[in-house]
Amino acid sequence: MTDVIVVGAGPAGASAALTAARAGLEVVLLERGPFPGSKNAYGGVVYGRVLDDVLPGWYDEVPVQRWVTRRSTMVLTDTQALTVDFRSTAWGEAPYNGCTTFRADFDSWLANKAVEAGAQLVTSTVATGLLVENGVVVGVTTDRPDGDLRAKVVIAADGVNSFLAKQLGLLPKTDAAHLTLGVKEVLSLPREVIDERFGVRGDEGVDVEILGCTRGIAGGGFVYTNKDSLSVGVVVSIDGLAKSGIRPEELIADLKAHPAVAPWVQGAEVKEYAAHLIPEGGYDHLPELSAPGFLVTGDAAGLCLAAGIWLEGVNFAIGSGLAAGKAAAGHVQRDEPLTSYKQDLEGSFVLQDHKRLRKAPGLVLSDRVQQQYPGMIADLVEGMFTVTNPTAKPGVLTLLRRSAKKHGVKLRHLAADGLSGGRTFR
Amino acid sequence: MGELVVVLLRCTDLRPGVDPLTGAISRDPRASALSASDAAALEHGLRIGELLGKRVLAMTAGGPETEAPLREALALGAEVRRVPVTASYLEELAADERALAQALVAALQGEVPDLVLCADRSADRGTGALPAFLAHELGCAQAPGLVSLELTPDGLVAERRLDYGRRERMLVPLPAVCSVEGAGVRLRRASLPASLQAATAAVPVADVAVKPGAVRVVRAGPSRPRPRHLPAPTGTSRERLLALTGALLSHEPPTVVGPVGAEEAADELLDFLVRQGYLSEARTGWAVT
Numbered sequence: 036m037t038d039v040i041v042v043g044a045g046p047a048g049a050s051a052a053l054t055a056a057r058a059g060l061e062v063v064l065l066e067r068g069p070f071p072g073s074k075n076a077y078g079g080v081v082y083g084r085v086l087d088d089v090l091p092g093w094y095d096e097v098p099v100q101r102w103v104t105r106r107s108t109m110v111l112t113d114t115q116a117l118t119v120d121f122r123s124t125a126w127g128e129a130p131y132n133g134c135t136t137f138r139a140d141f142d143s144w145l146a147n148k149a150v151e152a153g154a155q156l157v158t159s160t161v162a163t164g165l166l167v168e169n170g171v172v173v174g175v176t177t178d179r180p181d182g183d184l185r186a187k188v189v190i191a192a193d194g195v196n197s198f199l200a201k202q203l204g205l206l207p208k209t210d211a212a213h214l215t216l217g218v219k220e221v222l223s224l225p226r227e228v229i230d231e232r233f234g235v236r237g238d239e240g241v242d243v244e245i246l247g248c249t250r251g252i253a254g255g256g257f258v259y260t261n262k263d264s265l266s267v268g269v270v271v272s273i274d275g276l277a278k279s280g281i282r283p284e285e286l287i288a289d290l291k292a293h294p295a296v297a298p299w300v301q302g303a304e305v306k307e308y309a310a311h312l313i314p315e316g317g318y319d320h321l322p323e324l325s326a327p328g329f330l331v332t333g334d335a336a337g338l339c340l341a342a343g344i345w346l347e348g349v350n351f352a353i354g355s356g357l358a359a360g361k362a363a364a365g366h367v368q369r370d371e372p373l374t375s376y377k378q379d380l381e382g383s384f385v386l387q388d389h390k391r392l393r394k395a396p397g398l399v400l401s402d403r404v405q406q407q408y409p410g411m412i413a414d415l416v417e418g419m420f421t422v423t424n425p426t427a428k429p430g431v432l433t434l435l436r437r438s439a440k441k442h443g444v445k446l447r448h449l450a451a452d453g454l455s456g457g458r459t460f461r
Numbered sequence: 462m463g464e465l466v467v468v469l470l471r472c473t474d475l476r477p478g479v480d481p482l483t484g485a486i487s488r489d490p491r492a493s494a495l496s497a498s499d500a501a502a503l504e505h506g507l508r509i510g511e512l513l514g515k516r517v518l519a520m521t522a523g524g525p526e527t528e529a530p531l532r533e534a535l536a537l538g539a540e541v542r543r544v545p546v547t548a549s550y551l552e553e554l555a556a557d558e559r560a561l562a563q564a565l566v567a568a569l570q571g572e573v574p575d576l577v578l579c580a581d582r583s584a585d586r587g588t589g590a591l592p593a594f595l596a597h598e599l600g601c602a603q604a605p606g607l608v609s610l611e612l613t614p615d616g617l618v619a620e621r622r623l624d625y626g627r628r629e630r631m632l633v634p635l636p637a638v639c640s641v642e643g644a645g646v647r648l649r650r651a652s653l654p655a656s657l658q659a660a661t662a663a664v665p666v667a668d669v670a671v672k673p674g675a676v677r678v679v680r681a682g683p684s685r686p687r688p689r690h691l692p693a694p695t696g697t698s699r700e701r702l703l704a705l706t707g708a709l710l711s712h713e714p715p716t717v718v719g720p721v722g723a724e725e726a727a728d729e730l731l732d733f734l735v736r737q738g739y740l741s742e743a744r745t746g747w748a749v750t
């Protein structure tokens with residue numbers, strides 16, 4: 036019998052194990068991979084400020100590829116690209132903003148912090164189910180001989196599509212409507228070539244989020260710079276992908292061939308391909324976060340923030356994991372109810388951001404934003420910058436009306452979406 | 462006869478990264494694991510140790526990254542020991558397997574094992590020579606490349622593959638060094654309580670050093686030629702099949718080298734590697750000291 040079992044040594048599980056172990060609890064951290072991060076796929080950027088309090092100076096030791104000092108948002112059509120580009124030298128200095136990092140490195144580093152705090156990491160071990168007695172979770176079963184392990188609290192940090200949360204009925208058996216599929220390629224490219232093509236130096240890096248690159252399937256794309264490789268990928272609605280009959284790697288091939296992206300990736304060689312689900316239901320589709328003897332955290336609880344130009348999962352996993360470890364400690368040491376976990380999250384950025392941006396997934400993945408606005412905006416800007424002499428310049432409103440009409444957008448819809456966007460992101 | 466069955470394990474990253482642009486190989490120490498042959502050697506060792514009622518010692522030569530696989534062996538009931546070697550990739554290329562065999566025997570601290578088991582070849586750069594050097598150092602019999610190993614009333618019976626699908630059965634006199642293929646065993650898994658206990662156990666480090674090899678590798682090129690871009694296939698399926706198999710193309714005839722001295726033979730080999738695209742440097746750039 037141990038105090039806490041944490042299932043999954045991703046960012047959520049490692050953080051939960053860290054706080055629980057630091058509080059003096061006996062913690063077993065189970066991971067199915069041979070080492071933390073070995074099985075984990077994501078896009079590429081971690082926003083580490085969530086660690087400021089628990090691991091002060093984290094930025095001096097985190098295994099970083101590049102610090103993101105330049106962020107671009109791109110809108111693409113087949114032949115056009117509109118980019119809003121921002122760079123800040125402040126993001127290249129402590130306490131930094133975001134960094135590109137590989138999950139094998141980052142997850143191992145974070146899990147090691149939990150081990151240093153006293154948690155016991157057991158790898159190559161799958162938690163196959165929950166032990167439930169009289170409606171209370173009392174442990175887990177594993178795929179090892181003599182593999183049942185009992186604990187006062189079990190924390191499910193087993194990622195998206197959590198089988199443990201499903202066993203308790205906290206998550207529906209299937210839920211394709213609230214999941215997206217992320218696929219990415221890591222492309223090898225010499226460091227100097229990346230520096231030159233993306234206009235960065237040293238350990239500066241770039242994060243590009245892209246709309247309009249998924250053949251009308253709800254979703255978006257990304258390009259991130261690592262030291263000597265690029266991460267290029269798309270995130271798309273599963274329903275939309277299934278209906279389209281398009282294979283996800285075709286979408287990456289399209290993106291790499293786009294005239295605005297092709298010069299970045301020219302001569303690069305594919306090093307790695309990965310695919311993974313992302314929970315994108317947002318606040319309105321979160322499960323119950325606790326049950327007797329049980330907490331669910333990170334992607335397992337659907338806490339990844341996917342709100343258009345923000346795809347932040349790791350920091351939300353860390354934030355919720357830290358709170359889960361704290362709640363487990365309160366329960367074991369002071370008999371506090373596990374429901375304090377949700378209250379804690381409501382007072383932190385985790386549920387506050389989710390709540391504020393609860394309408395964002397619906398808005399950003401809507402047909403108009405996905406299929407009509409990219410072309411409309413690109414045409415509007417092309418009209419503004421095309422010099423049509425001897426004809427005089429058309430007014431912006433005229434151009435807007437023209438491009439809206441061309442793309443079948445009614446101005447009242449535009450106004451309504453503008454208003455709801457304003458409300459969502461206010 | 463001793464009281465010990467020894468299993469020598471090679472722990473290495475089984476899926477090293479290959480940079481597609483340069484061919485450079487990178488190994489991740491966290492991914493250190495046992496190859497199928499090493500895992501089979503351990504399984505044979507545990508089973509035969511049980512049957513003979515002898516202690517089983519799993520030993521590896523490597524850095525601290527090899528401790529995770531050793532702990533798995535510990536959880537399965539073996540004693541474990543590490544011979545400290547922290548060689549760079551270049552140093553490893555030059556490693557002298559005889560020196561390694563001597564260090565491993567020294568790490569046994571005078572104990573004479575009944576049986577030494579290891580993989581038929583190491584997964585990363587296997588020459589298969591270590592078992593022979595070990596047998597020489599221990600002055601015992603050797604039976605390399607086995608697919609099965611059974612303890613019978615007559616003694617230890619081993620089986621290995623021969624050409625044309627035939628098998629050879631041998632009675633192996635003990636003490637012996639046996640190397641095994643990754644086949645013919647069902648691997649056991651450590652129980653959860655044993656894994657929990659082993660997870661934090663210290664792995665003893667033998668107080669021996671591996672002597673540096675006689676060869677010094679100055680530098681190494683990529684382990685395979687750079688990928689070449691091939692044009693998209695054209696023509697009928699028959700034409701494409703012919704192009705792919707090269708059936709009707711003339712081939713470079715086999716090269717017969719020799720009899721020549723060691724230096725000319727080395728020159729021939731280097732020329733061949735340059736011709737095939739494995740080495741880009743001129744022959745004079747390759748110094749072997």
Ligand SMILES: Cc1cc2nc3c(=O)[nH]c(=O)nc-3n(C[C@H](O)[C@H](O)[C@H](O)COP(=O)(O)OP(=O)(O)OC[C@H]3O[C@@H](n4cnc5c(N)ncnc54)[C@H](O)[C@@H]3O)c2cc1C
Nearest residue numbers: 043045046047067077078079080162194217333334348349
């Ligand atoms: C393509 C893509 C791009 C993304 N881009 C970003 C980005 O740029 N920035 C960002 O912040 N987020 C991004 N995300 C989201 C982010 O990856 C997740 O939100 C985050 O990894 C969630 O962390 P977690 O610890 O909850 O789950 P995970 O990281 O999934 O970790 C779960 C762990 O549990 C283990 N596990 C699962 N089941 C079991 C079991 N039964 N027994 C034992 N162990 C088990 C797994 O092996 C894994 O180690 C992206 C996701 C995808 C798919």
